[in-house]
Amino acid sequence: MDKKNVFISFLIMVMSAYGQASFAQGDAIPAEIKSVNDTKTKVLMESSRLRTVKAGDILNLGDDCALEVTQIKSSQAVLNAELCDNKEPLKKGNSVQLHVSQDKDSKDVVARSPRLSSGIASKGFRAEFIKSFLDGKLKVSDGTFSGSVSDKVEHDFGLGFGYANIGVNTPGFITRLIFTQYNNESNSIRIDGSGTYGVSENVYFLGGLNLHKFTKGADKLDIGFGFQFGAGFQVNENFGLGLSYVTLSNSCNVNGVDFDFEAKGLELNLHGTF
Structure with missing residues (x-):
C-alpha cells in the first residue's frame, strides 16, 4: 500500500471515529421533569425522544445519577430513581439531558454503584x-x-x-x-x-x-x-x-x-x- 492510500485510510478512520463521537454526544435526550414523588424515588419525565427507549433501560443524568425506565406512555416515562446518588436535579419543572447507559439493566449499575439509597x-x-x-x-x-x-x-x-x-x-x-x-x-x-x-x-x-x-x-x-x-x-x-x-x-x-x-x-x- 503506497503512502497516499495509507493517508486516505487513516483519514477515513479518523473521520469515522469523529463521526461516532459526535453521534454519541448528540445522542442526549432532552427532557422535562413533570413530577417527583416525596421521597424522590419515582420521576415522571416528558420528551418526544423518550419514545426510543423501553422499560428496563438505564438513563444517566450526569455521572452520579442512574434512572431506570419502568413505564413508557407515549412521550412520557416513569423512572425509578433508587439508583440515583445525586437527587438534587430531580425537581419538578427542571429541564435535563439524559444519556442512554451502556449498562443493559439495573444489575450492572448496582454492581458498580458505591451506594444504593432510596432515601x-x-x-x-x-x-x-x-x-x-x-x-x-x-x-x-x-x-x-x-x-x-x-x-x-x-x-x-x-x-x-x-x-x-x-x-x-x-x-x-x-x-x-x-x-x-x-x-x-x-x-x-x-x-x-x-x-x-x-x-x-x-x-x-x-x-x-x-x-x-x-x-x-x-x-x-x-x-x-x-x-x-x-x-x-x-x-x-x-x-x-x-x-x-x-x-x-x-x-x-x-x-x-x-x-x-x-x-x-x-x-x-x-x-x-x-
Missing part, C-alpha cells in the same frame, strides 16, 4: 405486635394517710396500628393507636406520636408523647400523659423491630382519695409497614 427507611400504614416489660407503682393518699405499692406490670400482649413516615437523614414521624391486654384482666388504649430521624435505611431514633387510658380493670383512672424514646431497626422498608423506653401515668380521685399510677420500662415491637 427512605419506612413509609406507610403500620401494624405491630408489642411486648412490654414495665414496673408499676400505685400511690394512695387521702390527705392524712399516704402509701404506695410497687410491682411488675403483668403484660399479655399489645397490638398497634398507625402510620409511619421515616426518612433517611431527614426528620419523620410515627403515630400509633395501641391496645394492650394485661394478665390481671385489665386492658388499656394508648395513642402516641413520635418524631423520628433515620441515620441510615436500617436504623432510626424516635421520641415523643403518649395519652393512656385504662378501659377495663383500672378504668376509674383518668387519661394520663407519658413519653417514649428509643430506636428502630428496619430489615427492609416493610418489616422491622423497635425497642423503646416508655412511661405511663394515670390518676384519679374517688371519694376524696387520690390514686396515682405510674409505669415505666422497656417495650419491644415487631412491625410491618405496607
Whole structure:
C-alpha cells in the first residue's frame, strides 16, 4: 500500500471515529421533569425522544445519577430513581439531558454503584405486635394517710396500628393507636406520636408523647400523659423491630382519695409497614 492510500485510510478512520463521537454526544435526550414523588424515588419525565427507549433501560443524568425506565406512555416515562446518588436535579419543572447507559439493566449499575439509597427507611400504614416489660407503682393518699405499692406490670400482649413516615437523614414521624391486654384482666388504649430521624435505611431514633387510658380493670383512672424514646431497626422498608423506653401515668380521685399510677420500662415491637 503506497503512502497516499495509507493517508486516505487513516483519514477515513479518523473521520469515522469523529463521526461516532459526535453521534454519541448528540445522542442526549432532552427532557422535562413533570413530577417527583416525596421521597424522590419515582420521576415522571416528558420528551418526544423518550419514545426510543423501553422499560428496563438505564438513563444517566450526569455521572452520579442512574434512572431506570419502568413505564413508557407515549412521550412520557416513569423512572425509578433508587439508583440515583445525586437527587438534587430531580425537581419538578427542571429541564435535563439524559444519556442512554451502556449498562443493559439495573444489575450492572448496582454492581458498580458505591451506594444504593432510596432515601427512605419506612413509609406507610403500620401494624405491630408489642411486648412490654414495665414496673408499676400505685400511690394512695387521702390527705392524712399516704402509701404506695410497687410491682411488675403483668403484660399479655399489645397490638398497634398507625402510620409511619421515616426518612433517611431527614426528620419523620410515627403515630400509633395501641391496645394492650394485661394478665390481671385489665386492658388499656394508648395513642402516641413520635418524631423520628433515620441515620441510615436500617436504623432510626424516635421520641415523643403518649395519652393512656385504662378501659377495663383500672378504668376509674383518668387519661394520663407519658413519653417514649428509643430506636428502630428496619430489615427492609416493610418489616422491622423497635425497642423503646416508655412511661405511663394515670390518676384519679374517688371519694376524696387520690390514686396515682405510674409505669415505666422497656417495650419491644415487631412491625410491618405496607
